[in-house]
Amino acid sequence: MTEQQDRCRLVLVVPENDDAEALAVQVEAALSGGDIASVIVPQYASDEQVFQKRAELLLPIIQEGGAAALIAGDSRTAGRVKADGLHVSAVAELADAIEKFTPKLIVGAGGATDRHWALEIGERRPDYIFFGKLDGDIKPEAHPKNLALAEWWASMVEIPCIVMGGTDLACVVPVAETGAEFVALRGAVFSYADGPAEAVREINRLLDEKAPRFQA
Secondary structure (H helix, E strand, O other): OOOOOOOEEEEEEEEOOOHHHHHHHHHHHHOOOOOOOEEEEEEEOOOOHHHHHHHHHHHHHHHOHHHHHHHEEEEHHHHOOOEEEEEOOHHHHHHHHHHHHOOOOOEEEEOOHHHHHHHHHHHHHEEEEEEEOOOOOOOOOOOOHHHEEEEEEEEHOOOOOOEEOOOOOHHHHHHOOOOOOOOEOOOHOOOOOOOHHHHHHHHHHHHHOOOOOOOO
């Protein structure tokens, strides 16, 4: 992640789109809108070759835009495209990924569906834990279970957490109120009527005005 601020920050999840050039335009626009800590590029159902080409196009844009570029998918692709980090969704693969890639890369962990799994993940000391699914933005608000997990986690564990938000920009405020360090958005930004840049501007305005500040 890029340098921490004193409040919850935005993480972008790149949507599924076969048109890599159009996706690149959207990502560049989003990055022009304001503060973004990192951008996660998921593999979705793409094969390794297609995914690598998409990542090769997107990662320089992300990094030049001042955000950390994280690959969610094949770890070999992450190395080839010089990603800043790797997002690991399968808990079984996490320990191996941390051993292989830390501290050279950021290694973050998804797959925390309950407190037990969250603590199992925490014992492996990833750089962050992600509550929710990368494509889990199916309602306007963040899932209540993920908000509850984040509030519990933030109150007792130092490892930063990211919470998957919903499709409405306003969902970032309840996420921030849990104490989570990051809120992840996908459709809320990339399907925003006024465009991704304006979405990011509005998100940062909301977080500046309403997110609680972290203690120094």
